[in-house]
Amino acid sequence: MAKYTKDATDLLTYVGGKENISAVTHCVTRMRFVLIDDKKADVKKIETIPSAKGTFTQSGQFQVIIGNDVQEFYNEFITVSGIEGVSKDAAKQAAKTNQTWIQRLMGNLGEIFAPLIPALICGGLILGFRNIIDAIKLFEDGTKTLVEISQFWSGVDSFLWLIGEAVFHFLPVGIVWSITKKMGTTQILGIILGITLVSPQLLNAYAVASTAAADIPVWNFGSFSIQMIGYQAQVIPAMMAGFVLVYLEKFWHKHCPEAISMIVVPFLSLIPAVIIAHTIVGPIGWKIGDMISQVVYAGLSSNVKWLFAGVFGFVYAPLVITGLHHMTNAIDTQLVSTYGYTILWPMIALSNIAQGSAVLAMITLQKKNERAQQVNIPACISCYLGVTEPALFGVNLKYMFPFISGMIGSSVAAMLSIGFGVKAVSIGVGGLPGILSIFAEYWGFFALAMAAAIIIPFALTYVIGKKKLSDEDLFGEANSLVNGYQHSSEPEIFASPMDGKILPLEEIEDAAFSSKAMGDGFAIELSGDEVVAPVSGEIVMSFPTGHAYGIKSDDGKEILIHIGMDTVELNGEGFDVKVKAGQRVKQGDVLVKVNKDILTSHGKSLVSPVVFTSGEKVELHKKNETITKNEKGFIAFI
Structure with missing residues (x-):
């Protein structure tokens, strides 16, 4: 199994299947889908996929943030889905069918600039x-x-x-x-x-x-x-x-x-x-x-300029979500042409800083949540350097209160900027380095506005987050109370998922497993009629035929349980499935009940591989011996 096979398979399922995809492509960090029905995309389940760092919809495209490995993920997605990818331009054209005329207009303006x-x-x-x-x-x-x-x-x-x-x-x-x-x-x-x-x-x-x-x-x-x-x-x-x-x-x-x-x-x-x-x-x-x-300048230099600036600072981040922010490039450039400077662009830079500061507070709040930090830290850095999308869609909109906190901080900072008369020579880097594009005589004033854009969103997000975030949000699943039972930060001892005779993986007949191409593990020749969860975690894959299951444990292990050989050909006959993808299970919960007589009557082997697809190496303490379901201590991780 390739690195992203399981994640790509899950994503295909959670976006509504192949039949719900009109077009798919990718950019530097994101998978971009044009979906026939956006409502069929299960955002909550998508965000449980280890590779997915957030989702959002923009310009008619449903986008999933993957990160730097998006090219590899995309290739694997194309393989498992059987969908032929398209160019970014083709995807944009397809996405326009999902856009209003104003979204298409702003999208075209953005593509020009x-x-x-x-x-x-x-x-x-x-x-x-x-x-x-x-x-x-x-x-x-x-x-x-x-x-x-x-x-x-x-x-x-x-x-x-x-x-x-x-x-x-x-x-x-x-x-x-x-x-x-x-x-x-x-x-x-x-x-x-x-x-x-x-x-x-x-x-x-x-x-x-x-x-x-x-x-x-x-x-x-x-x-x-x-x-x-x-x-x-x-x-x-x-x-x-x-x-x-x-x-x-x-x-x-x-x-x-x-x-x-x-x-x-x-x-x-x-x-x-x-x-x-x-x-x-x-x-x-x-x-x-x-x-x-002249209209923009009049608004920003009138007796109520502070109100104009406050409203602009508050709504700029929502404009980014809709794509309407692209119009500001033309306005900024026109202001520079007419007056030799722009008083609009400094407020845009401050809005980016404010949203990044909200993420900084989330970094502080979630310092013990490793998975959240994988999204928070790069999102904060990119936001402070002027690229806001990872922060907006990967963090702030997910929880909403950081987004609103950033909007409030941006509004106050914009009023300070206009009140001090801060001017920029041109469009610049829309974050902390933006000060380099400010006329030097206004650096001190812009620094004060920057301080507001940092302190206010950070303080609001931190205070609200302390009250609003759950233990799972703060510490991650491994250390939080989920579904009524407490997970320990100590990993569970792996338990046998079934009764039967334990066999070294390399001794079974199926080369796909014995070669360990999908990972190390072992096999059990099934003798009982139940297969149970060997660990507590989440069902990340459940084949419709009931013959195979993927589980991600709370300590990060990814386990594939394949019941019998060539049992996919039975199309579910002989399998009474008890779980579904996305469901949490406790160690010992029944995954499926198996009618062995049906399997053997069709000539299927009962040898069932158990493979650690996340890369763990194992050593068997028992070989060719009979073990029972939920038995522990028969393997060790090396």
């Missing part, structure tokens, strides 16, 4: 660093900047602007390229259209406001003229121009003969798109972008 975010973050860090060395007077009694006293740092400052300008002034090139890439049209045409929006021939967008209308250069066509205005750093005009190009190209591909499409389609798509961009959608998009940025 996602490839640009690394560049925007890099550019933001560069601008933040340049601000430190060329704008803050730290030397010669506070009269000069580092750039003014050092030729080396002056050169660094000038050189870094080469990158900063490329990221922000020429952003429309990236936006139009990303749109053509997402929509499946010719990407080089998108790049060329983007360049025509920021060409050095044009009047720079930043100079338009200070240039008299009569002095704006034009293309003169005699009877009419077109203003030669650039759209450096403009988001909305670039997006509108990009979609014009996309739909023109798709139109001409549909109506143009294939034989001449290579010549006709690019020409009839690009030329009109450039004309429309500079005469219609460019000016309109500029006005729309200005209006959006």
